[in-house]
Amino acid sequence: MYWPNGLSVVSAFVTLEPDMTTSSFSASNQRLGDAAKSSLHRRPNLPRNRWNALFTLLAALFAAIVVLPLVLVLVYVVIKGGSMMSLKMLTELPPAPGMTGGGIGNAILGTLVVSLVAALIAIPVGVGGGIYLAEYSKSGAFASFVRFGTNVLSGVPSIICGVFIYGLIVATRIFFDQSYSAMAGGMALSVLMLPTIIKTTDEGLKLVPQELRWGAIGVGASKFVTITSITLPTAMKPIATGIVLSIARASGETAPLIFTALFSPFWPEGLFSPIASMSVLIYNFAIMPYDVQIALAWATSFVLVMMILVMNIFARYLGSLNRN
Amino acid sequence: MTTSMNPSSRPQSASAAPDTCLSLENVSISYGNGKNVAVNNVFMEIPKGKVTAFIGPSGCGKSTVLRALNRMNDLIEGCGLTGRVLFDGQDLYDKRVDPVEVRRRIGMVFQKPNPFPKSIYENIAFGARINGFQGDMDELVETSLRKAALWDEAKDKLKESGFSLSGGQQQRLCIARTIAVEPEVILMDEPCSALDPISTLKIEETMHELKKTFTIVIVTHNMQQATRVSDLTGFFNVTNMPDYEGKVGCLEEFGETERIFNSPAQQATQDYVSGRFG
Numbered sequence: 001m002y003w004p005n006g007l008s009v010v011s012a013f014v015t016l017e018p019d020m021t022t023s024s025f026s027a028s029n030q031r032l033g034d035a036a037k038s039s040l041h042r043r044p045n046l047p048r049n050r051w052n053a054l055f056t057l058l059a060a061l062f063a064a065i066v067v068l069p070l071v072l073v074l075v076y077v078v079i080k081g082g083s084m085m086s087l088k089m090l091t092e093l094p095p096a097p098g099m100t101g102g103g104i105g106n107a108i109l110g111t112l113v114v115s116l117v118a119a120l121i122a123i124p125v126g127v128g129g130g131i132y133l134a135e136y137s138k139s140g141a142f143a144s145f146v147r148f149g150t151n152v153l154s155g156v157p158s159i160i161c162g163v164f165i166y167g168l169i170v171a172t173r174i175f176f177d178q179s180y181s182a183m184a185g186g187m188a189l190s191v192l193m194l195p196t197i198i199k200t201t202d203e204g205l206k207l208v209p210q211e212l213r214w215g216a217i218g219v220g221a222s223k224f225v226t227i228t229s230i231t232l233p234t235a236m237k238p239i240a241t242g243i244v245l246s247i248a249r250a251s252g253e254t255a256p257l258i259f260t261a262l263f264s265p266f267w268p269e270g271l272f273s274p275i276a277s278m279s280v281l282i283y284n285f286a287i288m289p290y291d292v293q294i295a296l297a298w299a300t301s302f303v304l305v306m307m308i309l310v311m312n313i314f315a316r317y318l319g320s321l322n323r324n
Numbered sequence: 325m326t327t328s329m330n331p332s333s334r335p336q337s338a339s340a341a342p343d344t345c346l347s348l349e350n351v352s353i354s355y356g357n358g359k360n361v362a363v364n365n366v367f368m369e370i371p372k373g374k375v376t377a378f379i380g381p382s383g384c385g386k387s388t389v390l391r392a393l394n395r396m397n398d399l400i401e402g403c404g405l406t407g408r409v410l411f412d413g414q415d416l417y418d419k420r421v422d423p424v425e426v427r428r429r430i431g432m433v434f435q436k437p438n439p440f441p442k443s444i445y446e447n448i449a450f451g452a453r454i455n456g457f458q459g460d461m462d463e464l465v466e467t468s469l470r471k472a473a474l475w476d477e478a479k480d481k482l483k484e485s486g487f488s489l490s491g492g493q494q495q496r497l498c499i500a501r502t503i504a505v506e507p508e509v510i511l512m513d514e515p516c517s518a519l520d521p522i523s524t525l526k527i528e529e530t531m532h533e534l535k536k537t538f539t540i541v542i543v544t545h546n547m548q549q550a551t552r553v554s555d556l557t558g559f560f561n562v563t564n565m566p567d568y569e570g571k572v573g574c575l576e577e578f579g580e581t582e583r584i585f586n587s588p589a590q591q592a593t594q595d596y597v598s599g600r601f602g
Contacts, residue, residue, distance in 0.1 A: 220428030
């Protein structure tokens with residue numbers, strides 16, 4: 001298309017094409033030779049160029065299909081939910097069924113509390129596990145078992161994590177005879193976060209050059225000091241990225257929270273009481289027969305999606321930071 | 325450190341025990357839980373306050389022996405040592421010996437410059453701090469950098485990352501970092517192999533300064549470097565061992581550098597130093 005000189009050649013080729021059967025191919029090629037052989041111009045009708053165009057088109061189509069849901073979800077949520085954003089929405093309690101006004105303040109606070117509890121449990125355990133795998137285990141049977149277990153855990157459906165914590169914490173009323181609680185919700189989410197944190201820590205530490213460890217050990221650092229002041233800070237970037245991504249993932253989970261943190265239409269009363277969360281609020285309100293509640297569910301979706309988006313962007317920013 | 329640093333001005337005799345810093349007695353080192361013997365039956369007395377060079381063809385075990393001197397081989401899985409390595413009369417491989425303590429007194433500089441991802445200042449302060457240094461840190465950083473001949477180039481950018489230095493400067497930073505811990509011995513594993521000739525020259529000058537205070541053991545592939553910096557030279561070679569498949573490293577000859585290069589006792593040494601093989 002960008003080859004004005006080639007156009008004449010192309011048209012000549014097209015007129016020749018109907019009688020170009022397999023048997024006469026070499027002959028027509030011969031005839032064509034004089035006109036086109038000397039030319040280096042692109043001929044779009046060549047089979048290879050046609051296939052090329054076809055597959056480029058297909059790849060572009062599938063790429064568009066991949067991005068479409070993301071764009072549609074974002075646009076839809078922004079239109080439906082974003083328009084309702086106000087300070088009131090972010091700070092007030094949801095109204096009782098049949099009433100109007102109100103907001104989703106308790107659910108936002110609840111999600112933050114539950115995610116914080118989950119992070120406080122999962123970060124030390126996950127980073128510690130990753131350090132063990134990368135620095136202490138001598139690639140023995142136990143380490144491969146832990147690595148395998150981590151991979152399996154990352155594939156376990158989130159609802160199973162919820163049921164597990166339900167059976168362990170909620171049904172046994174282990175915390176001050178309370179059943180559903182923010183604590184249980186945080187624990188369920190921490191189980192979801194663990195595999196990501198362990199894996200990114202393990203892999204981040206493995207990327208630290210061996211010479212750096214030798215250098216520290218060569219000036220008389222113990223293993224502990226080497227890890228805490230040289231290896232771990234060097235691998236901080238991938239570890240922090242993994243932690244932020246795992247929090248972003250866990251904070252949007254619904255299934256594990258339904259069984260553990262339940263829901264509450266009130267402000268959080270403490271770590272050992274049921275607590276509201278954005279994901280469960282959406283689950284509860286979206287199917288209610290009241291327009292106000294459905295609208296609130298949309299507003300919550302907007303806040304949740306934005307929160308996760310910001311966290312993902314933050315993770316990318318962390319990943320792009322230069323080591324100093 | 326002060327007690328062990330008795331400056332001995334009398335002429336060096338190879339067997340004079342008080343002057344011996346490190347002594348290897350029938351040391352054999354193997355990898356892979358004894359399957360691959362790297363180096364066999366090494367006897368050697370490394371004197372205090374001198375520069376000792378290890379030369380030899382690739383795979384002869386000179387780096388392995390060097391790493392055995394401050395127990396860096398502990399970090400390699402399945403690496404075993406038989407025989408004794410005595411440091412000031414103490415067996416380094418005694419069960420009661422703490423390898424961390426050994427490495428504080430026998431520092432190491434590696435082949436590839438490996439500054440920590442910290443500022444130049446912190447690179448040097450790190451080792452001193454973990455060793456419980458109480459004095460004036462600024463002063464220690466300055467004297468260490470001066471001894472490593474890096475002060476003039478680095479004094480205006482102490483807060484900058486160690487990676488902002490050139491390769492040769494990074495290596496001198498690593499030397500300064502080792503000096504700051506005030507070890508008695510500095511082991512150098514081909515410290516100049518990744519550097520250009522000018523940086524190499526600077527590091528060699530540094531070594532001449534350092535040997536006034538430290539015992540230095542250096543592995544080098546560069547024979548001119550061995551003649552320039554060392555007082556004693558050990559030539560390692562690979563040989564076939566009876567009832568063992570494959571080549572094994574051994575110490576072929578050990579003596580004053582001048583003798584090793586000018587009138588070696590062994591034919592193999594003669595061939596190697598004259599460039600006929602290796």
